[in-house]
Amino acid sequence: MTIKRLDHIAIVVGNLDAALGVYRDALALPLDHVETIPEQNVKIGTLPVGDSETGNNTVCIELLEPTDPNSGIGRYLAQRGEGLHHICVEVDDIAAALADLKAKGVKLIDETPRRGAHGKIAFVHPKGAHGVLVELVQRD
Amino acid sequence: MTIKRLDHIAIVVGNLDAALGVYRDALALPLDHVETIPEQNVKIGTLPVGDSETGNNTVCIELLEPTDPNSGIGRYLAQRGEGLHHICVEVDDIAAALADLKAKGVKLIDETPRRGAHGKIAFVHPKGAHGVLVELVQRD
Numbered sequence: 593m594t595i596k597r598l599d600h601i602a603i604v605v606g607n608l609d610a611a612l613g614v615y616r617d618a619l620a621l622p623l624d625h626v627e628t629i630p631e632q633n634v635k636i637g638t639l640p641v642g643d644s645e646t647g648n649n650t651v652c653i654e655l656l657e658p659t660d661p662n663s664g665i666g667r668y669l670a671q672r673g674e675g676l677h678h679i680c681v682e683v684d685d686i687a688a689a690l691a692d693l694k695a696k697g698v699k700l701i702d703e704t705p706r707r708g709a710h711g712k713i714a715f716v717h718p719k720g721a722h723g724v725l726v727e728l729v730q731r732d
Numbered sequence: 733m734t735i736k737r738l739d740h741i742a743i744v745v746g747n748l749d750a751a752l753g754v755y756r757d758a759l760a761l762p763l764d765h766v767e768t769i770p771e772q773n774v775k776i777g778t779l780p781v782g783d784s785e786t787g788n789n790t791v792c793i794e795l796l797e798p799t800d801p802n803s804g805i806g807r808y809l810a811q812r813g814e815g816l817h818h819i820c821v822e823v824d825d826i827a828a829a830l831a832d833l834k835a836k837g838v839k840l841i842d843e844t845p846r847r848g849a850h851g852k853i854a855f856v857h858p859k860g861a862h863g864v865l866v867e868l869v870q871r872d
Contacts, residue, residue: 593760597782598791601741601819605862614861618836619821620733641821642737651738651791655862675863676816679741681759681781696758721754722745722795723815 593689599680599729600638600652604669608637608657611674615639615653624652629709633663678715678725686712686730693720705730733829739820739869740778740792744809748777748797751814755779755793764792769849773803818855818865826852826870833860845870 605611608626616623621639628635635657640650656677658666668677683689686705694700699720705712711731718725745751748766756763761779768775775797780790796817798806808817823829826845834840839860845852851871858865 595759595761595781598738598741601738603862603864611862614838618833618838619735619861619866621735641735673863675858676819679816693758698754698758718815721759722743722751723813724743726759 593683593685593692595681595683597682598651599682599727599731600654601679602654602656602677602727603675604656604658604665604677605674606657606669608635608655611655611657612637615655621653627709628659630659632665632709633658633660634665635659678727680713680727680729683728683730686714686728689728690714733823733825733832735821735823737822738791739822739867739871740794741819742794742796742817742867743815744796744798744805744812744817745814746797746809748775748795751795751797752777755795761793767849768799770799772805772849773798773800774805775799818867820853820867820869823868823870826854826868829868830854 615621616639621641624638624640626637637655639653641653642650656665658669660666661670690703694703699717701717702714705714708729711729713727713729716726755761756779761781764778764780766777777795779793781793782790796805798809800806830843834843839857841857842854845854848869851869853867853869856866
């Protein structure tokens, strides 16, 4: 498998507007957009970090506010508090990457890709990556 | 203040060699180098994530293995386990950035920069950044 680039870092927060008060207003990162993804039970604020303004090749910080306290991410927030939640790396061929990781014995949450907001996605289990939830994305 | 780019993501691990078995061998990220920084009580493996091979403008994953269980990072590992530890962003003028953040009421660990391995560094307190330990670096 080949990782092309780091796509985003996701931070779970209790209130997106309050978090924007730090990440946009104090750290002065530009806010690209806010979107709600009902099937993932999150409202997301996306802030590119870097020189490029294209948004396509720039690593982003994604601030995730759970919209349902009973969802997986809602329970994560309740149990662990705000903070770093996962990292996402972009790959060319997500099916091949998953097959490769499985063959190497890496514990996966998703053995086959599922539909994300911007492409095919899958998650490596934190137990397979030394405590880090790693998302793979193959962008459309 | 202006954040130029994301510099690295740091992951605390119990054993660097074991973690390289996942991040270098399974995820196929290149290992740039391993260094021990005695004053920070860590052994670090640095793996660039991305197209560029220069190392200078590429976001890196840093795998941090504590070398002293009684250090801050050693106790963090014992209490919280392996996983995402902090993110680091590069700024042009770290003293100005810290003054700006302080004026905006953001809680800091370091109000003045200190010497890091590759430049001046300072940390924003996780309580100031919604649970995320944020390092600033002004590279030499």
